[in-house]
Amino acid sequence: MSVLVFVEGDNGKIKQSSQEAVSYAAAMQQSPVVAVALGSYSQDELAALGRNGADKVLHASDQQLDQGVIQAYASVLSLAMDSTGASTMVLARSSLADAVAARVSVMINGSLASNVIELPDQSDGFRVKRSIYTGKAFELVELLAARRVLTVKKNSVQLKEDGPSAAVEVFNPELNQEDFKASITATEKATGEVLLPEADIVVSGGRGLKGPENWYLIEELAAALGAATGCSKPVSDMEWRPHHEHVGQTGIKVSPSLYIAIGISGAIQHLAGVNSSKVIVVINKDPEAPFFKAADYGIVGDAFDVVPKLTAAINSLKS
Amino acid sequence: MKILVCITHVPDTTSRIAFKDDNTKFDDTGVQFIIGPYDDYALARAVELKDELNASITALHVGGAEADPTIRKALAIGADNAIRVNTPAEDSLNVAQQIAAVARQQNYDLILMGRESIDFNGGQVHGMVGALLDIPSISPVMELKIENRTAKMVREIEGGKEHVEVSLPLVAGCQEPIAEWKIPNMRGIMSARSKPLEVLEPVAADVQTASIKFELPPAKGAIKLVDADNVEELVNLLKNEAKVI
Ligand SMILES: Cc1cc2nc3c(=O)[nH]c(=O)nc-3n(C[C@H](O)[C@H](O)[C@H](O)COP(=O)(O)OP(=O)(O)OC[C@H]3O[C@@H](n4cnc5c(N)ncnc54)[C@H](O)[C@@H]3O)c2cc1C
Ligand SMILES: Nc1ncnc2c1ncn2[C@@H]1O[C@H](COP(=O)(O)O)[C@@H](O)[C@H]1O
Numbered sequence: 001m002s003v004l005v006f007v008e009g010d011n012g013k014i015k016q017s018s019q020e021a022v023s024y025a026a027a028m029q030q031s032p033v034v035a036v037a038l039g040s041y042s043q044d045e046l047a048a049l050g051r052n053g054a055d056k057v058l059h060a061s062d063q064q065l066d067q068g069v070i071q072a073y074a075s076v077l078s079l080a081m082d083s084t085g086a087s088t089m090v091l092a093r094s095s096l097a098d099a100v101a102a103r104v105s106v107m108i109n110g111s112l113a114s115n116v117i118e119l120p121d122q123s124d125g126f127r128v129k130r131s132i133y134t135g136k137a138f139e140l141v142e143l144l145a146a147r148r149v150l151t152v153k154k155n156s157v158q159l160k161e162d163g164p165s166a167a168v169e170v171f172n173p174e175l176n177q178e179d180f181k182a183s184i185t186a187t188e189k190a191t192g193e194v195l196l197p198e199a200d201i202v203v204s205g206g207r208g209l210k211g212p213e214n215w216y217l218i219e220e221l222a223a224a225l226g227a228a229t230g231c232s233k234p235v236s237d238m239e240w241r242p243h244h245e246h247v248g249q250t251g252i253k254v255s256p257s258l259y260i261a262i263g264i265s266g267a268i269q270h271l272a273g274v275n276s277s278k279v280i281v282v283i284n285k286d287p288e289a290p291f292f293k294a295a296d297y298g299i300v301g302d303a304f305d306v307v308p309k310l311t312a313a314i315n316s317l318k319s
Numbered sequence: 320m321k322i323l324v325c326i327t328h329v330p331d332t333t334s335r336i337a338f339k340d341d342n343t344k345f346d347d348t349g350v351q352f353i354i355g356p357y358d359d360y361a362l363a364r365a366v367e368l369k370d371e372l373n374a375s376i377t378a379l380h381v382g383g384a385e386a387d388p389t390i391r392k393a394l395a396i397g398a399d400n401a402i403r404v405n406t407p408a409e410d411s412l413n414v415a416q417q418i419a420a421v422a423r424q425q426n427y428d429l430i431l432m433g434r435e436s437i438d439f440n441g442g443q444v445h446g447m448v449g450a451l452l453d454i455p456s457i458s459p460v461m462e463l464k465i466e467n468r469t470a471k472m473v474r475e476i477e478g479g480k481e482h483v484e485v486s487l488p489l490v491a492g493c494q495e496p497i498a499e500w501k502i503p504n505m506r507g508i509m510s511a512r513s514k515p516l517e518v519l520e521p522v523a524a525d526v527q528t529a530s531i532k533f534e535l536p537p538a539k540g541a542i543k544l545v546d547a548d549n550v551e552e553l554v555n556l557l558k559n560e561a562k563v564i
Contacts, residue, residue, distance in 0.1 A: 010477075068476075068481075070446075070455070070456065070457065071449075071455055071456075074446075074450065094477060095459065095474070095475055095476045095477060096476070098442045098443075098446075098458070099446055099456065099457070099458050099492075100446070101443070101446070102411075102441075102442070102443040102444070102445070102446025102447045102449075102450070102456075103446045103447070103449060103450040103456065105412070105443075105447065105527075106412070106415070106446075106447050106450035106451055107450055110527065111412075111527035111528050112411065112412070112441075112443055112447075112527070112528075113528065114440070114441050114442055114443055115440055115441075115442075127531060130440075131440065132438065132439060132440050132533075133330070133336045133437070133438055133440070134332075134437050134440060135536075136336040136535075136536070137336045137338070137533055137534065137535055137536070138533065138534050138535075138536070139530055139531075139532075139533050140530075140531040140532050140533075140534070141528050141529065141530055141531060142528065142529040142530075142531055143527070143528055144526070144527050144528060144529055145527045181455055181485050181486065182455045182457060182483050182484070182485035183483070183484050183485070184481055184482065184483055185482045185483070185484055186481070186482040187476070187479065187480075187481045187482070188479045188480050188481075188482075189476070189478055189479035189480075190478045190479055193478065195477045195478040196477070196478065197477050198477065201563070201564070225564060237496075243461065243475070243495070243496060244475055244476075244477070244478060244479060244480070249332050249356070249437065250356050250357070250494065250495060257563045258557065258561070258563040258564065268332065268333050269332050269333075272332070275536065276536075278561075278563065279557070279561045279563050281553070281557070282542075292542055292544075293539075293542070294539060295539075295542050296539070296540070296542060296543065296561065297542065297543050297544075297545060297553060297556055297557070297561075298542050298543070298544050298545070299544070299545050299546070299547050299550070299553060300544065300547065301547030302547075305547065306547050306550060309550045310550045310553065310554070313550050313551050313553075313554045314554060314564070317554055317558065317564075
């Protein structure tokens with residue numbers, strides 16, 4: 001049975017998280033793996049999804065799909081499920097994919113599992129492990145319907161990069177104008193920075209940095225590491241940093257390979273957003289800060305002293 | 320203008336999570352329950368809109384009677400009446416079908432939910448309800464204004480935001496900073512006691528998933544502390560031991 005993967009792009013470039021989703025589908029050992037891309041992409045960009053394990057890419061290139069209109073995306077993806085006869089659809093978690101997946105699951109009368117962190121166990125039914133209680137626990141859930149939709153967290157599977165290039169096919173179903181009732185009138189997006197949910201390394205700062213003028217410390221370390229920058233909730237509440245950088249229970253949940261927390265106390269609500277990181281480093285001047293209990297490595301010290309030295313050490317390693 | 324706010328009854332954000340009955344059930348011993356923080360944002364925005372638009376607010380919960388104090392809290396914050404659909408929240412689709420059934424009866428102009436529940440973390444119910452009612456569902460919404468039956472929203476996307484406009488009716492999954500959380504005042508708490516909380520029996524619904532068991536993450540190993548004067552050692556550990564840089 002074929003597996004369908006919704007792939008998302010950023011300015012015509014397929015996101016790394018989508019490449020991971022294709023790798024996930026490939027690792028499910030069901031074929032063919034069919035990626036579906038909506039909106040404008042170059043042929044080469046789509047064919048390259050073969051490296052990640054796609055056998056075929058369906059391209060719905062209508063310009064109306066250049067914007068991520070939730071309802072329209074859900075309709076096109078449901079049609080793709082029907083026309084390929086696929087039993088499973090895989091999406092990398094994202095703001096758009098989360099919103100679309102739920103609608104698709106209803107439209108195809110399927111089972112939905114969100115926040116999936118591992119490959120499914122298909123030996124006895126179809127079971128997946130998902131993250132619940134904001135990362136504080138996991139649930140093993142069986143998907144009972146004949147068709148299913150999975151939204152997958154970052155780092156759930158090794159990125160595959162050795163496949164042959166994929167065949168790209170035109171897939172242009174008739175669009176239903178009713179699906180475009182919601183119109184996207186403007187988009188504000190930071191350019192050139194590493195996106196937080198995509199990042200393999202995240203450097204985050206908390207109230208311990210004293211003010212937005214000191215964020216160069218975080219930014220320089222992040223630049224040295226090729227990392228994204230994050231922050232604690234009070235920092236975004238006080239508008240020292242934009243809201244989309246706020247990590248935690250009520251913010252973004254990240255699962256990078258490396259999370260570096262600087263001047264963040266480690267309140268349980270903050271930890272909830274970072275506890276699926278592979279490695280956590282904490283820099284805090286208070287040896288009693290609760291974050292040290294959740295960390296793999298730590299430095300007890302003043303951020304204003306330690307961080308510039310760390311940045312310099314990373315830079316000299318990289319050069 | 321009629322607003323429906325769907326609320327969850329979830330463990331307080333500081334709760335320690337544990338399971339019982341061979342890891343098949345949540346252990347609620349000593350756990351305090353609250354309105355889900357995202358639902359609380361949805362409710363807070365509804366209360367503001369109520370004043371602006373002369374709207375009425377219904378709070379809805381799908382679940383057992385143990386949630387009644389939480390539902391009363393929503394009434395104290397500013398909902399006018401409440402409905403509880405009396406069925407355990409088996410899975411997201413089941414919950415969504417119950418919510419959609421209530422919505423079909425009542426024709427709400429605006430259905431506000433949290434972007435996700437903090438127990439199940441599905442982020443699913445709003446999209447499912449949107450699909451079941453065949454109306455737009457937008458999430459996560461960080462700003463919401465209503466002008467002439469058009470919702471003007473700011474939706475969070477990776478690394479930024481998107482401005483979205485759509486005419487009502489609509490389902491929105493809310494998050495901060497859509498409104499400031501509201502704390503019930505004495506008058507609210509008093510009046511909540513006499514506001515109607517209607518208990519409805521569930522409609523027949525599908526269950527498409529079965530929870531098999533729960534588990535806790537493995538305990539973290541001991542932390543390695545590095546001296547503040549020896550950051551090179553940290554870099555060395557990250558490169559050669561953890562292999563993450
Ligand atoms: C329902 C709810 C949801 C919440 N959701 C979130 C969430 O999603 N994300 C989130 O982050 N918080 C959340 N919070 C808030 C959370 O409880 C904490 O208040 C918050 O995380 C604290 O932020 P902080 O660590 O930056 O600040 P503080 O707690 O003030 O900690 C600052 C830290 O910096 C250290 N420090 C000070 N100076 C220096 C220095 N020079 N060098 C090094 N270290 C220094 C201090 O020792 C201290 O540990 C939530 C709270 C509630 C009630
Ligand atoms: N049992 C429930 N009763 C009422 N509303 C719910 C229930 N479960 C979820 N919701 C709503 O749906 C939103 C998303 O939930 P979820 O899909 O579980 O993450 C929540 O923030 C609530 O607004």
